[in-house]
Amino acid sequence: MMNEWYTEFIRVNLNAQPPPPPPIPQSVPMVPQGIDLERRNRLLVEKIRKHGAEEFRANKDDDPERAEFWLENTIRVFDEQSCTSEECLKCAISLLRDSAYYRWKTLVSLVPHEMVTWEFFQEEFRNKYISERFMDQKHKEFLNLKQGCMTIAEYEREFIRLSKYARECVSSEAKMHRRFEDGLNEDIRLSMGVLELKEFVVLVDQACKAEELIKEKKKTEVETRDARKRHASKSFPSQSKKSRDTYSRSHTSIGCLYRDCKKQDLDFKSRATSMASVDNVRSSKPECQHCGRNHFGKCRMKDGSCFWCSSQDHFIKDCPKMIDKEKFQGTRPSGTNSKGRLQKNV
Structure with a gap:
């Protein structure tokens, strides 16, 4: 039976090619493990x-x-x-x-x-x-961190950078939120306190918006103030010129008054000096025991002589020399006074 099957198989597969032999494995160069x-x-x-x-x-x-x-x-x-x-x-x-x-x-x-x-x-x-000293320094910088002149974006960036040196202060979002809010400027911090925010990201976003609103408000106030100044300068140009003239005249008057006062002060000093010299002269004269005055020579009150010409024939009221002097003064032109100044026409 087996022979018949083999004979039939050979007859049917007579033209079939035998299977190829298995490939010969080629040697692969070994690479050292260290290399x-x-x-x-x-x-x-x-x-x-x-x-x-x-x-x-x-x-x-x-x-x-x-x-x-x-x-x-x-x-x-x-x-x-x-x-x-x-x-x-x-x-x-x-x-x-x-x-x-x-x-x-x-x-x-x-x-x-x-x-x-x-x-x-x-x-x-x-x-x-x-060093440990460097870590302690950064820890203190975080604890003392305030917004100050920084913008919200700059403050947030510095806050995040320094927070790694004080992990205990930002161990939860609530602590991080509170620490960041405490460092904000007062005007922005008050706005954030009204909102009662809980998330840190939302807090930063709202703080940026509040910062922009405050900037716009300040810008509007400055523009309004400048506009009022320009309007005032255009509406009252003559008044400003008048005030400048008044200011100039007042300063001129003050200067003249200062010069007059200075001149009066000098005149007063000169008069005081002359009076002091007269008093010194008087104090140098001996005091008379009969009339109580200071004079040299004999006392005219004691011998009854004229105080003007020293004559014993008459008194000073009847002195001819005094009468001649009065007549001479009476013959002066009517246009001048006793000091030689022209009198004003009335």
Whole structure:
């Protein structure tokens, strides 16, 4: 039975081609595992640099804020590329340069190999380049932060930047909301207090709108005040000119009055000086025991002589010399007074 079946199979498949032999496997060159790993690490480093990772060089005058920014930026790039902890450590070490790299090599030579992890790198980097004093300073800056001259957008940006140094103050949205609102300027803070907002994002948005309204109000007030000034200057030009003339005349009058007062003061001083000199002369004359006056020579009241010409024949009222003097004064022109000034016509 088996022979018949085989004979029939051969007869039917006489023209069929036999199946090809299986292919001979070719030898593949083996790549050392270390070389392949090094190539993959190099490609990964080039990739993270293209996405914003930068080298870090330590200097004497290093700014702690710059070091902190480098670490945070590097962590962000690693997270975007979904790097493992081992890849993060190797890439971070490859970004160190100069003294920063030498310090790391010295550090890892002093600790067990199993302790050298990505978390260990971050902790040691912070201890070296981001001091505790710097952290305390930023914490105080956040606690004292006020809007002041900043816009709402600038204040929000500074608030978010410094809030990472005081996590306990923004541990919940309610605390963050209250801290931000307390730092606003008074006019905006009063507007926000009336609204009783709960969400931080809504608070910032409403504060920006209130800020714009206040700016528009102040701008309108300034324009209105300037318009009133221009209208007043156009409506009363003559009055302003009159006030300027009055001001000029008043200052001229004050100047003349000052000169007159100064002249009177000088005249008074000269008269006082002359009177003082007369008093000095008088005080130098001896006092008469008969008439009580100060004079030299014999007393005319005692011997009854004329006080004008010293004659004992008559008194001063009958003195001929006094009569001649009065006649001479009476013959003066009528247009002049006793001081030689012209009299005014009445």
